[in-house]
Amino acid sequence: MAIKDRKERDKLDRRKLIIESATKLFLEQGYEKTSIRNIADDIEYSPATIYLYFKEKDEIFYLIHEQGFDLLNKEFTNHNQIKDPYERLAELGKIYLNFALTNPDYYDLMFIMRAPLSEIKCHSKWEAGDNSFQYLLNTVTECLDQKLIVDGDPLIVSMSIWSYVHGLISLFIRERLQSVNIEGEQNPNLLIQSLEYFLKTLKV
Amino acid sequence: MAIKDRKERDKLDRRKLIIESATKLFLEQGYEKTSIRNIADDIEYSPATIYLYFKEKDEIFYLIHEQGFDLLNKEFTNHNQIKDPYERLAELGKIYLNFALTNPDYYDLMFIMRAPLSEIKCHSKWEAGDNSFQYLLNTVTECLDQKLIVDGDPLIVSMSIWSYVHGLISLFIRERLQSVNIEGEQNPNLLIQSLEYFLKTLKV
DNA sequence: CAAATATAATAAACACTGTTCAGTAAATGC
DNA sequence: GCATTTACTGAACAGTGTTTATTATATTTG
Secondary structure, three states: OHHHHHHHHHHHHHHHHHHHHHHHHHHHHOOOOOOHHHHHHHHOOOHHHHHHHOOOHHHHHHHHHHHHHHHHHHHHHHOOOOOOHHHHHHHHHHHHHHHHHHOHHHHHHHHHOOHHHOOHHHHHOOHHHHHHHHHHHHHHHHHHHOOOEOOOOHHHHHHHHHHHHHHHHHHHHOOOOHHHOOOOOOHHHHHHHHHHHHHHHHEO | OHHHHHHHHHHHHHHHHHHHHHHHHHHHHOOOOOOHHHHHHHHOOOHHHHHHHOOOHHHHHHHHHHHHHHHHHHHHHHOOOOOOHHHHHHHHHHHHHHHHHHOHHHHHHHHHOOHHHOOHHHHHOOHHHHHHHHHHHHHHHHHHHOOOEOOOOHHHHHHHHHHHHHHHHHHHHOOOOHHHOOOOOOHHHHHHHHHHHHHHHHEO
């Protein structure tokens, strides 16, 4: 029976190999330019082999998509807990913004791209995403309870904050901020300044 | 010389035919699913013919992209001028949101998609986009002058407002709001409620 | 009018893409 | 040793954007 076990391990190893290669290529050249044949070439298997381990291209990229959420959630958990919920909220925003600027490809896959959600979204319920949102929702609720920010429904407020930061990031990543380009001003700085303005308006 | 004129007119007509077919197909099935061969089939010409009138697929979709901006700018100009700049700002936000919800494919092409900007963005300066942003900037400046909204740099404030609404819309269009789904609540209503909350926080 | 030229359109090909399937070769079970 | 299962792959399918050599037509010139 040991042989069967080893075989199963081997199979998982090859699955892992595909994911690792796909991740590497994805971070090097993005989703669209990473083809099944690219991955096959990289791991020195035939393209058809990949389909023995994954149903479709999107299934691989859904896993990378989840890796991204693990990374983001780790950043959220790793940061030392700030007592004041408003300060914590501000910090969350900055962590989120920083994550996006440091990992634009992950961010794109997680929050902008259409592809790897097509079918999977239904059965998976997008658990990882829910976790991140829960972090935000909890902090917002605390802020509202302590009357630190403008009153409103916690869900609406959380959605607003998320939308705001996402808006900044996605306009930046997809290069729509050309028109808003102050002479000599670096774009990432503009994003940080905007976030600070938003946090100010939020404060009660 | 009249013959030459007619020929030139014919050429423009065929160019127009391609754009119209492309627009039709694009609005029916989106960018990715509208192929050059689709368009060729529709207008009953060979695919190669299209390349006599356009350098590449993106060039066609850049024109559709501009059509979208014309549409949006028209909506901005058509609305009866409200005297109070804060009210006008609120109205602008609603018009923008409404435009996106009514024309999600145009919106995607204009503000989310990566494709049709690849090279063109440099030489065209994205004039249409600048126009829309100018509308916003002017109103924001008035609001700031009359101290109706939280003080800040007009550009930062304008960018903030745009980012906010864009964030809402793009999360909605690219289906990332599943986690924020109140039982029985329609998503578009959530967007409107959020915008109202944001406008409230903005008010001084 | 006929020959030469310019114009417009295309069939076919190139280099890709995701995906499927029939066939092969090796390891395992009996 | 033979049958069966397992793992893999070459080749193909149907599509994509794009280019090029060729053909058919229309216009201009001798």
